[in-house]
Amino acid sequence: MNGDLETVFDVTLTVNGVEHSESVEARRHLADFLREDLGLTGTHIGCEHGVCGACTVRMEGEIVRACLTLTVQCDGKRIETIEGLSDSGEIADLQEAFRTRNALQCGYCTPGMLIAASALMAVEPMPSREEIRDHISGNYCRCTGYQAIVDAVETTLRARAEAAR
Ligand code: FES
Ligand code: FES
DSSP: OOSSTTOEEEEEEEETTEEEEEEEETTOBHHHIIIIISOOTTSOOSSSSSSSOTTEEEETTEEEETTTSBGGGGTTOEEEOHHHHHHHTTTHHHHHHHHHTTOOSSOSSHHHHHHHHHHHHHHOSSOOHHHHHHHGGGSOOSSSOSHHHHHHHHHHHHHHHHHHO
């Protein structure tokens, strides 16, 4: 407790609908907190510098980089991780499309990619392939070449549009 980055703060945040009250160091970022303190290892860490998007989560409904978000900044906030989205069934169709369109290989980027894509899909019922590509451009994938990911997002949106008719 020396007033620097090792200072500990009490924070209360809601993760996937469950409230957690913890004491955390000022410098502890959200990705480490989710993975190590809560065991939510679906939030991946790639670069830890805000570049790759592997750590993408939702905070108050907006996508954020968990490696750039300090846990103390999440006090009183609502966080959703890939585990929460998956359990809710909200992106079940998109997950299935990723499987059927071969939009994942090693899968390391996939949780962040799904969360990033779902944010676009929530506001754009039928974006162009270029818009999909542009939206996910902050999420790096070393395996797929992106075409199959765009295919999966496009396929899912088409199916949703059909179902809504
Ligand atoms: Fe957070 Fe790469 S680990 S953006
Ligand atoms: Fe391997 Fe995207 S599937 S990094």
